[in-house]
Structures are given as structure tokens and as C-alpha cells.
Amino acid sequence: MSPRARSAAPTASTPTVASSALEARDRADDRRVLLFTAGVLLTAFAIGSTLQTIFIYRPERVATSELIAEAPQLPDRLMTNLVTVAIALLLAAFVRLEERRPLAAAGAVLAIALPVALARHGLQLLLGIYVAPELDVSLVEVCSVAVVIAVALGLALAQVRTRVRLREHERAEAEHRLRASTALAELAAEEMRVRREVADGLHGTLQGRLVLSQAAIDAIQRRGVEEGWSEAALAQLAGLRRDLERMREHDVRELSNLLYPVGVDVSLAHAIRALVRRVPAEIDITAEVDPEADLALDRGDDAVAQRIAVVRGIEEGITNALRHGAATTIRVMVGVSDVDGAGAPRVRATVEDDGVGLPDSPRWNGLARTSERLGLRGGRVELAPSSLGGARLEVEVAAPVRS
Structure with a gap:
């Protein structure tokens, strides 16, 4: 057996051990509830029937002196x-009455009730509480107790x-939530994998082919x-090479960064610095x-x-500041906001600029997509005037919980 197989074996058995321990605990709890409930009900009956037999339920009215004479029977009863x-x-x-199926449990209840009632009546006879009772009295006593x-x-x-x-x-609800959470996590992981593969393909394979195409144009x-080609033909080749260069340096890199930002594998700070x-x-x-x-996101x-x-x-905030706000100064701040009621921190990023400020009716466009994306992760987007004189974009996302 390989080291990998040996190390995986204990992990595979862990859920079974945990499940068995949980079931054993539940059975013990059920038994305690059964015994406690039945004990309370039967004890109340025991005390009540003792007092009722001597002081309330009598064949006929008796004097107080006779009741007092019966009082010594109270401890025995x-x-x-x-x-x-x-x-x-x-x-x-x-x-193990609580573990039996309904039909078996009903049979077990009867199998307990009748012998216990007979044992009670036998103990009453032994202690002299009843002396040579008639058969119908004994039957009523045993049946009522049973x-x-x-x-x-x-x-x-x-x-x-x-x-x-x-x-x-x-538990069914918890399992359903767990399955849904696992499915979402798997979809997110698959999305990240595809993003990374496409970004790597753009950054590596496509850029490499563009470089080779530029080299071929240089050779031509x-x-x-x-060979003395015309200036127009050479200028056309030079323009084609510039287009390929612009495509490689701008379009392909931008698309790659959109799919998978540089440095995002390392840390949030690294990715923001690259941006x-x-x-x-x-x-x-x-x-x-x-x-x-x-640290909050890494959990x-x-x-x-x-x-x-x-x-x-953050990228949307910077783009809007440059494209719509004509900003010359931009401040990006990322921190951890106040802890919410569930005790989970929230990561808040703020982008402020000194641009022209917000229009009377700002159009969200890209911000709408950003807001939708963050909303799926329990986040939010807020746009407001900035203390620098321009716009202030605030994005917030709930820090994930480690599984």
C-alpha cells in the first residue's frame, strides 16, 4: 500500500465513526427522555393513588378516627x-423500548404492564394491604394498574x-443544506479552474503565437x-505588426486579467498592487x-x-474614476469592517477619486454586474460622493467560513 493510500484510510473512516457516536448519543438521549417521562407520570400516579385509596376512595363514609387508623398503611402503600x-x-x-418498531413496542408495553401490575398486587398481599381480597377486586386492581x-x-x-x-x-434539512453548499463550492472551484486555464492559455499560448506572427512579419x-518593395507595402506590414503588438500587449493581457487577475493566487494585497x-x-x-x-479571506x-x-x-471603481470622472488622484483602501451578528468579519474595499463627481442620475452599467456578483457572495456595492471631491465606491463581501 502506498503512503498516500495509508494516509487516506483513517480519513475515510472518520465520518462513520462520528456517525456511530452521534447515533449512540441520540439513543441514550431517547432512553433518558423515555424513562424520565414515564417515571414522572408513574410517580405522580403512585403518590396520587396512595392518598386517594385511604382518604378519598372508600366504600362508604367513615369517621376521622378510622381514617387516622388507616394512616400507618401510607408508607407501605x-x-x-x-x-x-x-x-x-x-x-x-x-x-430498549425506545428502539423498537411501533408494533413491537406495543407488544413490549403490554408485556411490561401486566407482569408489573401482578407483581404490585402480589406485594400488596405480602405486606397485608389486602387480606384475602375477592377475585373481582384483584382483577380490577391488576387491570387498572396495567x-x-x-x-x-x-x-x-x-x-x-x-x-x-x-x-x-x-438532519435531512442539514444534509440538504450541506449538499447545496458542496455543490456551490464545486461549481465555484470548477469556475476558478476554467478561469485559470483560459487565462493561462491566453497569456501563454495565444501570446506566444502572436509573438511568432510578429517575428514572421519582421522577416517579411x-x-x-x-527586394525593394514599395513604401506602401512596407507601411502596411508595419501597421499590421503594430496591431498585433497592441493586441498582444493590451487586448490579450486585459482579457487574461479579467478572467484571472495577476497575483490573486498569492494574496489580495498582491493582486491589488498588480492592478x-x-x-x-x-x-x-x-x-x-x-x-x-x-487573513479574513484566507479562512x-x-x-x-x-x-x-x-x-x-476595485477595478470597476478605478475604471469609472478614469473614464467617467477624469480623476487625477485615486485612493484605494481595503480593510475589515465591523463584525456582523453571526460573528463573521466582512472585507470592505473603498475607491475614492478627485474627479468630477457623481451625476444626478448615475448609470451603473458595469457596477450593476459587480453588485450582482458580490450579492451572490453576501456582499454589497455603494456609490456616494467622495471627500476628495469626486466619487466614492465601496464594495463589501462577507468573509468565508472555513469548512
Whole structure:
């Protein structure tokens, strides 16, 4: 067995071990609920029937002195009833009543109730609570107690069954949410993989072919000069070479960066610095990135996707500042905002400029796509006037939770 296979084996068994431990804990909880509920009901019956037998339920009205004479029987009657409760609970625990199917559980309840009721009546005879009772009295005593025990155990079982159904429903919902989350994570990972492959193809393969095409044009130009071609033909070749150069340096690189920004694999700060370096030198642009922002995004499995979302928002702000605001000064700040109610930090990026400011009815266009993209990740986009005199774009995204 290879080292990889040996290291993977314990990981594969972990969910099974965790599931078995969780099921064992649930069974123990169900048993406690069953015994507690049945115990409370039967104990209440035990105490109530003891008091009722002597002080309330009598064949005829008796004097107070006779009631007082019966009082010494209270401990014996109470002990008999409490012993009955204990025996019923022990038997319910022994047969694992809460784990049985409905039909088997009903049979087990009857199998517990009748013997326990008979045992109670036998203990009453042994203690002298009843002396040579008539058969109908014994039958009523045994049957009534059996019914009470069966009802108490049935109610306790009903409560356990309700707990089990609720638990299964909650777990089904949790599994559904987990499957949905896993599917989204897999889609995001696949999107990042395709983005990276396409960007690498543009940056490497396509650029390489364009360079080879430029070299071929250079060779043709040299041959044209040697053979005395016309100036118009040579100028046409020079223009074609410039178009290829512009395509390689601008269009292909821009498209590659749109798909997968440079430096996004390393960190958010690295990607933002690479973005800022692309801004013309005559523009005064600075970027400050709080290290806590990178740490917040690095907590999740889709850190790269989160970084791309933030970088896209910043890029949109810079583009708008230059294209629509005629800005000469741009300030980019990235930090961690206040913690929300769930205890998760939020990464906030702000782009401010000294341009012409916001029109009365600003058109979002690209910002609408940015807002939609961030909204899918629990983020938001806000456009407002800037303290520098131009526009202020703020994008915010929820930091991912490590799985």
C-alpha cells in the first residue's frame, strides 16, 4: 500500500465513526427522555393513588378516627407503588423500548404492564394491604394498574417518537443544506479552474503565437526592404505588426486579467498592487491593504473566488474614476469592517477619486454586474460622493467560513 493510500484510510473512516457516536448519543438521549417521562407520570400516579385509596376512595363514609387508623398503611402503600414504578422503568430500559418498531413496542408495553401490575398486587398481599381480597377486586386492581402503566409508557414513547421525527427532519434539512453548499463550492472551484486555464492559455499560448506572427512579419519586412518593395507595402506590414503588438500587449493581457487577475493566487494585497501598477504613471494612485483583510479571506475554501470578487469591484471603481470622472488622484483602501451578528468579519474595499463627481442620475452599467456578483457572495456595492471631491465606491463581501 502506498503512503498516500495509508494516509487516506483513517480519513475515510472518520465520518462513520462520528456517525456511530452521534447515533449512540441520540439513543441514550431517547432512553433518558423515555424513562424520565414515564417515571414522572408513574410517580405522580403512585403518590396520587396512595392518598386517594385511604382518604378519598372508600366504600362508604367513615369517621376521622378510622381514617387516622388507616394512616400507618401510607408508607407501605407508597413503597409498593414506588417499587412498581422502579420495576416498570427497569424493564422498559432492559428491553430498549425506545428502539423498537411501533408494533413491537406495543407488544413490549403490554408485556411490561401486566407482569408489573401482578407483581404490585402480589406485594400488596405480602405486606397485608389486602387480606384475602375477592377475585373481582384483584382483577380490577391488576387491570387498572396495567392500564396506567401502559398509558404512561405509551405517552413517553409518543414523546420519544416526536423527538426522533424532529431530529430526522433537522438532519435531512442539514444534509440538504450541506449538499447545496458542496455543490456551490464545486461549481465555484470548477469556475476558478476554467478561469485559470483560459487565462493561462491566453497569456501563454495565444501570446506566444502572436509573438511568432510578429517575428514572421519582421522577416517579411526585412525581405521587402532587401527586394525593394514599395513604401506602401512596407507601411502596411508595419501597421499590421503594430496591431498585433497592441493586441498582444493590451487586448490579450486585459482579457487574461479579467478572467484571472495577476497575483490573486498569492494574496489580495498582491493582486491589488498588480492592478495599481497598470494605471498610467501620471495618475496619483495609492493602495492600502490591511493584512487582516487577507487573513479574513484566507479562512475559506474559496479564498481565490472571494479575492477576485473584491479585485473586480476595485477595478470597476478605478475604471469609472478614469473614464467617467477624469480623476487625477485615486485612493484605494481595503480593510475589515465591523463584525456582523453571526460573528463573521466582512472585507470592505473603498475607491475614492478627485474627479468630477457623481451625476444626478448615475448609470451603473458595469457596477450593476459587480453588485450582482458580490450579492451572490453576501456582499454589497455603494456609490456616494467622495471627500476628495469626486466619487466614492465601496464594495463589501462577507468573509468565508472555513469548512
